[in-house]
Amino acid sequence: MTMKRPTAKRMIIMLICVGTLLGALIGLNLYKAHMIKKFMARNGVPAVSVTSAVASYQTWQPQLSAVGSLRAVRGVDVTTEVAGLVREIAFSSGEEVKAGQVLARLNDESDRAQLASLQAAAELSQTVYTRDKAQYEIQAIAKAQLDADAAELKSKRAQVEQQAALVGKKTIRAPFAGRVGITTINPGQYINPGDAIVTLQAIDPIYVDFHLPQEQLGQLEAGQSVAVNTSAFASRSFGGQVRAINPRVDSATRNVQIEAVLDNREHKLLPGMYASVNIDVGSAQRYLTLPQTAIAYNPYGATVFVIKPGEHKNAQGETMPVAQQVFVTPGPTRGDQVAILKGLDERAQVVTSGQLKLKNGTPLVINNRVLPANSPAPMPQEQ
Structure with missing residues (x-):
């Protein structure tokens, strides 16, 4: 009986020590969780800097667009039918010449x-x-x-x-009126038949050749107005009309060649220049419009992040807006813009860049100092 009392006493002391230790561990974990929660509440989710745009209705004129090349109404490399020694060059490079005007004489x-x-x-x-x-x-x-x-x-x-x-x-004349180019032929030089003396181009008016898919043939007809833009004159559009539609569709590409004629009385357009061609078709439409960069495409559909009022505050105590992802139905595109057919209201403020870091509820800092492209008719920029 005397031996059992010290054993029981030691057991009680051990249980008290174990309980105290467990209580300390539990208390430490609770305190740690409380401090983490307090820290997160104080710091919150970091804000993401984005750009934004307001969805608004714009009038869209349906157009057919293509890339074309300018071509002279008449153009030829003037040459000679017979061999001989050049006695005289009777023109200056870049000069406007008349039909029948003497260009060169051979001995x-x-x-x-x-x-x-x-x-x-x-x-x-x-x-x-x-x-x-x-x-x-x-x-x-x-x-x-x-x-x-x-x-x-x-x-x-x-x-x-x-x-x-x-x-x-032996007297070489201009076969038609136009502008001569730069010649490298000099008096005293011997030339053979077929050697080019100078290029002659009639450039007023001037043609633009381009191709369109066969599906768009039903919207085309001779006489339609066209607008042509070139990188050489980025701020100006040149007007013209469809002159001819090729009666044959290319069996390899299923495209049809179109020829339009442009007024070029200022002689600004030159043969061989690249050109963007737009043809107005149908009546104008009104679409809710956003920059194309605002749309995010994924296997579930197209989405945008709408900017909503939030509860988070910044260091200055100001309430920050938050992002809310919504599904939309995009429509036709025009340059840098896309039409929104469904899922968005007019005047909704939408994120246009910086979406990769966003999710629902992310605080936002809107910085519109540098905005994504939003032009209905962008032009290529040459660096």
Whole structure:
């Protein structure tokens, strides 16, 4: 009996120590959780800097857009039909020339001497034919002699015409009115047939060639107005009309070639330039519009983050807005813009950049000093 009392006493002391230790551990964990909760409540979720835009209705003119290339109404590399030594260049590079104006002359002295010789021979044949004709009328010579004289006269005249044509080819003229380019041909240089002397381009008016898918053929017709923009004149649009539609669709691309004619009296547009072509089709439509950067696409659909009033406060004590994700139905696009058909109200403020860090309830700091592109007709920028 005496041995059991110390054992029980030690057991009680051990239980008290274990209970105290467990209580201390539980208290420490509760205090730790309380401090973490207090810290999180004091600091909150960090705010994300974003840009924003207000959804508003805009009038959209349905258009067909394409990339085209400018082409001269008439353009040719002026050359020569015969070989020869250049005697004279009769134009200045970049000059406007008239149809038939002399551009260059080749050395033709020997050809002209040959022409004079043939003309003299033709005149002699004419004299012989005239004399023999008079003799034939008085029955002094046979009809065969007169016929031989006539054939000889025709042959001589043909030789004169042939030589005169050769002499004429030594003078190179402009086949039509236009602007000549830059020439590298100089007097004293020998050129062969086919060697380019200078390019000649008739650029007022000027054509633009472009292609459209066959699905859009039903919206096209000759005479429709077109607007053409080029990177060389980014702030200006050039007007014109559809002139012709190719009657054949390319079997490889299923595209059809369109030709439009543009007024170019200022000669600002040049053949070979790149051009963006827009054709107005149908009546104007009103769409709720946002920048395309506001839309986030995922397997579940298209979403935007709408900016809503929030309860979080910043260091200055100001209430910060928060993000709320909503599903929308996007429609057609126009340049940097997209139409919203469903899911958004007019004047809703929407995040346009910085969405990757957002989720529902994220506090926002709106910074619109640098905004995403939002142009209905953007132009390429050359750096």
